Amino acid sequence: MMDDILATAVRDADQTEAVAVARGAADDCGPLLRQTGDGAPLLVVADENTWAAAGPQTSRAASSAGLQLAESMVFPASPTLYASLDNAAAIRDAITAADAAMGREVLPVAVGAGTLNDLVKMAAHELGRRYVVVGTAASMDGYTGAGAPISNDGVKITMNCTAPKAVVFDLDVTAQAPAWMVASGYGDLAAKIPGGADWILADAVGIEPIDEHVWKLVQSGVREALAHPRELAAGQPEAFSGLVDGLVLSGLAMQVYGGTRPASGAEHYFSHIWELDHLGADQDPPLSHGAKVAVGTLAMLAFYERFMARDVAALDVDAAVAAWRPWEEVEADIRRTFTGALAEHAVKETRAKYVDGDGLRQRLELLKQSWPATQARLEEQLVPAADFQQQLSLAGAPSRPQDIGLDVAGLKATFPKAMYYRSRYTVLDVAREAGWYDQLVDEVFANDSLWS
Ligand SMILES: [Zn+2]
Structure with missing residues (x-):
């Protein structure tokens, strides 16, 4: 197939x-x-x-x-x-x-x-x-x-x-x-799980409709390709077929789609932000793209778990709209979160996805209306963070923040940055717009079994 x-x-x-x-x-x-x-x-x-x-x-x-x-x-x-x-x-x-x-x-x-x-x-x-x-x-x-x-x-x-x-x-x-390169590919392919979930949400609120053909190209083999971490770590050639196909397909899907949405979501912003901080850059070999993406993916799967535990269908849209911050306040917060040129970048990117109160009402109503179907689709797409962490470790990939030289506080501090980093709409935006963002991030780190 x-x-x-x-x-x-x-x-x-x-x-x-x-x-x-x-x-x-x-x-x-x-x-x-x-x-x-x-x-x-x-x-x-x-x-x-x-x-x-x-x-x-x-x-x-x-x-x-x-x-x-x-x-x-x-x-x-x-x-x-x-x-x-x-x-x-x-x-x-x-x-x-x-x-x-x-x-x-x-x-x-x-x-x-x-x-x-x-x-x-x-x-x-x-x-x-x-x-x-x-x-x-x-x-x-x-x-x-x-x-x-x-x-x-x-x-x-x-x-x-x-x-x-x-x-x-x-x-x-x-x-x-070398094992670190295999681990990197495993991390980069795993990103298709939360990245795909982000696309499902962007589709649900009418921001970026899913192209079903491209979706199939990039997503069909992901689960199977990630299912053999032990064999990959052991260097068994047959196990590499799915991983290589998956990575090649992901690149081809970006060509077909004409953009990177099919292959990346918020998990990649964690990686990009750490890259800009030169995390692990002086190691030899330097910390790989996929190693950073692996930890970003784990963080996003943990966030999705907390998000999915909320009752979206019962979301109080009036309350969310009433609590929605005017752009000036959002911009001030971005400038507190980032410094220098990155602050300008983040202001521009976040401005592009910012909506006023009416726009927010429309988005949240769409989310609520579509929730039964969206919820089912997300449940099919996502995997439990703890299971995924186990897979990462079997594949020899980083499975805790300290594996890439970050402490838990550093990982937590990346969440607000990731939300502001790109105009692409992800679950981080949904959570922010619903008024749940800070609580969900706190919940991700309240149970420290994933991080210690
Ligand atoms: Zn990547």
């Missing part, structure tokens, strides 16, 4: 044209490379670790398919390769040098995980060139996405690029990836 869904996603995605996920896929990718590049010679870009993981298989496959290979660009394994503008420029230069050496335009092939993919994605994009990625770790869902997060002078920006033309994942290779 997942094969059909993947084929549908590739058909409907506007940038990625071919995806191969299988055991031995790197050994077998010659014909795909030939077709994708229309016979162009290849430039493989890797680092010493990722080259060792899949470089020889990819090169042999290309040669067997009759393709020429420019001299590979292999970064040293140490120091850790960063997704920086400088490294992207070096790859761009290597591509043009390879063009000259081969006498025609080469097809860049990133052999690696997130960082290498982002760097080659950006270098190729700047040259107006397509590229292929042979993924070496199931570490996040950005392989098939169009954005490339790049840092410049210590500031992280997401460059809008073009997604890879083809994606290859060899399950035998991904099963051998």
Whole structure:
């Protein structure tokens, strides 16, 4: 079934044209490379670790398919390769040098995980060139996405690029990836649970209708893919099929949808806020995206539990509207919550989803009317936070705030920031609009069995 869904996603995605996920896929990718590049010679870009993981298989496959290979660009394994503008420029230069050496335009092939993919994605994009990625770790869902997060002078920006033309994942290779990368992919895929619930709520109040086709692409395999944390941690190749499919589908769904809503909700804002605080940035390797998302996901599942315990159908809309704060007060609170440029950002983002009293009444009435159906849909979507925490720990992923260097107070303090961080409507907004926000956050931390 997942094969059909993947084929549908590739058909409907506007940038990625071919995806191969299988055991031995790197050994077998010659014909795909030939077709994708229309016979162009290849430039493989890797680092010493990722080259060792899949470089020889990819090169042999290309040669067997009759393709020429420019001299590979292999970064040293140490120091850790960063997704920086400088490294992207070096790859761009290597591509043009390879063009000259081969006498025609080469097809860049990133052999690696997130960082290498982002760097080659950006270098190729700047040259107006397509590229292929042979993924070496199931570490996040950005392989098939169009954005490339790049840092410049210590500031992280997401460059809008073009997604890879083809994606290859060899399950035998991904099963051998370092445990922290597998844990990261597990966390990033798990985000689809609360992220999907946020979309259900945004749909219920008429803010962002669910695209059922895209929903199916991104959500169908998530539960099954997350159901084998032990096997993933043990590096069993078969268990990786669901995880890799899920991550690839998530990126493709963003292409089909033309935005990131299908793949992320409030749990990602926790991660982004910690990223901006440089949480774990000086570790080697730096704290991964998925590690932060895992803890954000746990926090959101805990929040959802408290939210679902409320009687939405009995919500007193008049009281909520009467207690609704005017924009000036909200803005003042945002400026107390954030400092500097982030405060300006949060003011702008929150303003975009702020409504006056009449607008609030309308939203809350819609929520109440639709609640029987919405509640059923949310119950089907969500999983208990404690069960999920257990799964995270079996997968070797962070399962408590201290696993990513945060204390419980730090996690709690991220809740108001996450609510203000983006204009995207999530359960945090529903709770704020219903007048329940502070109480629900207190309830999340009242029972400390999840956090200690
Ligand atoms: Zn993510």
